[in-house]
Amino acid sequence: MSGTPEQTASVVRLAQELIRRPSRAGIDDYGPVLAVLEDWLAAHDLPCRRLYDDPGAPVALLVEVAGGRPGRWWALDACVDTAPYGDEAAWSFGPACGDVADGWLRGRGAADSKLAAAMFCHIAADLHVRRDALRGGLAVLLDVDEHTGGFGGARAYLADPAAHRPAGVMIGYPGLDEVVVGGRGLWRTTIAVHGASGHSGSSRSTVGAVSRAARLVGLLDAAELPAAEGEFPLPPKLSVTSCHGGQGFSVVPDLCEVGVDIRTTPAFDARAAEGLVRTVVAELDARWPAPRPTAITPVAAWPPFRLAGDEQPAAALLDAAAREGLSVRAKTAGPSNIGNLLAGEGIPATAGFGVRYEGLHGLDERARLADLPGVHAVYRRAVLSLLGAEG
CATH class of the missing domain: 3.30.70.360 (Alpha-Beta Plaits)
Incomplete structure (x- = not known):
């Protein structure tokens, strides 16, 4: 069930456009990177809206795909703000180049987490055309206040009375060998x-x-x-x-x-x-x-958190990875993440499964594209399972 070459190419193109719009936390204007997403979603007939913090600054873009049958809502979450570049002269390529070389997508945000954001947009578009068969619904949260540590996008999402409260969240941090199911x-x-x-x-x-x-x-x-x-x-x-x-x-x-x-x-x-x-x-x-x-x-x-192996959405993600032929283990992470914030709200979350990467938050950040079709298929399969639909 791996993604088709056409789907993979489309995900990469969107990710490239996102990388080419610098969105360093606390440094850059987030308007250009949000506009890229809004244009893509509009072209695929996917409704979306911006979420704002109390002072009125945009902190996220929210996409919601409502199913045709009653059921619980689930969410995919990826940040499109990034860490700073550091010493740009020390990079071997431009931090905002967004090019592909030797099978790697290059630039700040390639790994964390613009490639995941592009992939989640494609999953939402795929589900939108078959939404009548789904139970509940899927939200995609595209956060531009993650790397500040404030997690304003997630907070605005949970506080929004118009948003459907998710039964669980899958966060698209990278790393192919592990599904992060907990954290200190x-x-x-x-x-x-x-x-x-x-x-x-x-x-x-x-x-x-x-x-x-x-x-x-x-x-x-x-x-x-x-x-x-x-x-x-x-x-x-x-x-x-x-x-x-x-x-x-x-x-x-x-x-x-x-x-x-x-x-x-x-x-x-x-x-x-x-x-x-x-x-x-x-x-x-x-x-x-x-x-x-x-x-x-x-x-x-x-608070710390840890999901049991049979607890959703971890169970769906681990099962989907196994069905795609990937050997993946559950991991409890040392650093904290948005999963801890969600745990404080009583919402179970996974906080990492994605492509292999190098240079995350450091020099020469890049993401391995050979992993993308399988990762895309795993998330798609997991979401369909949670929404009561067949692949």
Whole structure:
């Protein structure tokens, strides 16, 4: 059931046009890349509409294909914003070239995830012409607020009263050998560490905020975390990700801010993460007192998630891959993703199955086109199964 050469060529052409419209998160105007999609969808009689955030900026394009029979709705999701280019002079080809060389689609977004977006548009067009036979419906979310980390497109989709709430979502991140069915959650905080300020040359001894922050980092690095347990295969992880304080050399600063990222698991959740940090902070303040207590400000929390092998939509995707002759394993990812956001809303999601790739978020990003027909067929088969239709 692999895609035909004509279908594959059409997917690649659309992906090329998307890559040639730079859409770096927080840098480029998303209007041109959204316009390419809108023009293609209109040419295929597929209704779509833009979704906006609270300030009124576009954050996604939503396509909905309603079936002719009652049933649940499912969603395909791919981002069409991208990571920045980095050092453009270090690329061996133009980051926005969108060309094909030696069987690879090249340019920023080729892997993450403009090729998937083009493929999902084609699946929607295919289903649209046979929609009367489908149960429920299919939504395709084309997100332009993913790489910011805000996930504004997904948030707008879930908050839109006119949109059908999905029973599950398949996110088109790349990678051929694995279907990502879970991921660690996260708990993030900033910690304001105070100290005694003064002149660095003073004869009076002072313990400044940076010195106290260094001691805090040592305590955090030494904190014991539990090992992986149960069916969740990864342990929690704590990382100190930033430390900002002071200016110049003549002043001992009275404030230093430390950023902490903790990846959580079902056995060590956000509450446990916050408890650990508060225990460490209490030890800091007891051992090295300061004029003001250390302050903890949580900034984000997402739950971990993991789907069982027989839980949808993971089951449909894994079964479709097997039927297409692909050897694919279920994986729980270390980094968090939109699947964590969806899990917090009670919506099961897969967060990765696609073509092989190189240079994702780095130099010379490219996607292997030989994998595309099989990947296309897997998603199409999975969607048809979920919508109660035969391939």
